[in-house]
Amino acid sequence: MQLTPMIESFVYHFGEMGSRWGFNRTVGQIYALLVISEEPLCANEIGDLLGISRGNVSMGLKELGSWQLVQVIHKQGERREFYQSRGSIWDMANRVFEERRKREMDPTLSLLRDIMMDEAANQEEIYAQKRITEIHDLLENITEWTQSLQSLSPDKLNTLMKLGSGVGKVLEFTDTFLSKKEPAKKT
């Protein structure tokens, strides 16, 4: 594999963005490389292409492994290990969501719940609890929602995505549908 200008710009950009998605520049670059390479790459080749140390490659691959974003390939008669990105682009996005949820949402929700259980000691804490409850409910909704999206089959998800701004229309329609099915229930 060779770093043509096209591939280089993709890899570097992914490096910059990577840090936003919860991993560092090098990890982003390694992953970008593996995603657009048809052939699995070995650790030395990755280090050479990106101009980073062998140790750094090792740590990056370990990190990507913990995110389940790469898999190790063993080639016939090769002692070296080769690495490949894992799953489809959809799977990749799902993994990133999943991982972020575990690292960011879950601990936050747990803390907020704890605070909600506490006895408010004064006026200020009563107000604080009110706000914290709002935040908790919002985060919980978002979490449940993304989880339910993740459990949809890929082609259903695709349909949903393609709907785009049609979501509003679907919702109106769903409203009438729901109120017909359950006329007694009010939102």
Added chain:
Amino acid sequence: MQLTPMIESFVYHFGEMGSRWGFNRTVGQIYALLVISEEPLCANEIGDLLGISRGNVSMGLKELGSWQLVQVIHKQGERREFYQSRGSIWDMANRVFEERRKREMDPTLSLLRDIMMDEAANQEEIYAQKRITEIHDLLENITEWTQSLQSLSPDKLNTLMKLGSGVGKVLEFTDTFLSKKEPAKKT
């Protein structure tokens, strides 16, 4: 305002999480403080409560201002400026999404589009372009989708959120609905 243990744990946790959402620890803490304080706070008070320098508070507030997450309040007969979190929790989440989209998605989409326009020079680049196109389409879908969610009215959004895992059901239903309305069109 005083930092009781309850409020302190909330503020510190938000500080840690803040960096995940695109701003640093101090900015997260300042924002957390403003969110759970019923009264607007002045810059000195914020600095004292968090134990950070006056200059740092100023920079943090500037950052939050650029995100449109805080607003300045002028009190009768006070020379100092007071700060308050702006809008509802929903608004806050929207602002964060919006800002992240601008900073992360838009530049990436633009780069990917550029690469897609390039002429592939060899087999490797042909494969790379294929993958890049997949990523582009996925990101574009997600972007359009979140934008359409953002343009929904808060109460519609709420309904949608409350649907949770009902999304699957709605989708099935939508399928039949769509195929009845547009029987000629195939996905």
Added chain:
DNA sequence: TTGAACTTTCAGAATTTTCTGAAAGAATAA
């Protein structure tokens, strides 16, 4: 068991990010 070819680990170096505090700037009152 040895040696070759690889991988992993981790202390300290390099780099990047964040924070401080002094100085400069702005608004207002007298």
Added chain:
DNA sequence: TTATTCTTTCAGAAAATTCTGAAAGTTCAA
């Protein structure tokens, strides 16, 4: 105008993160 009370800026300090490369670990063939 000057004094007072606030805010902002930014160079350099401090802290946090990331990276390197040598050493230790692993695997396997002979």
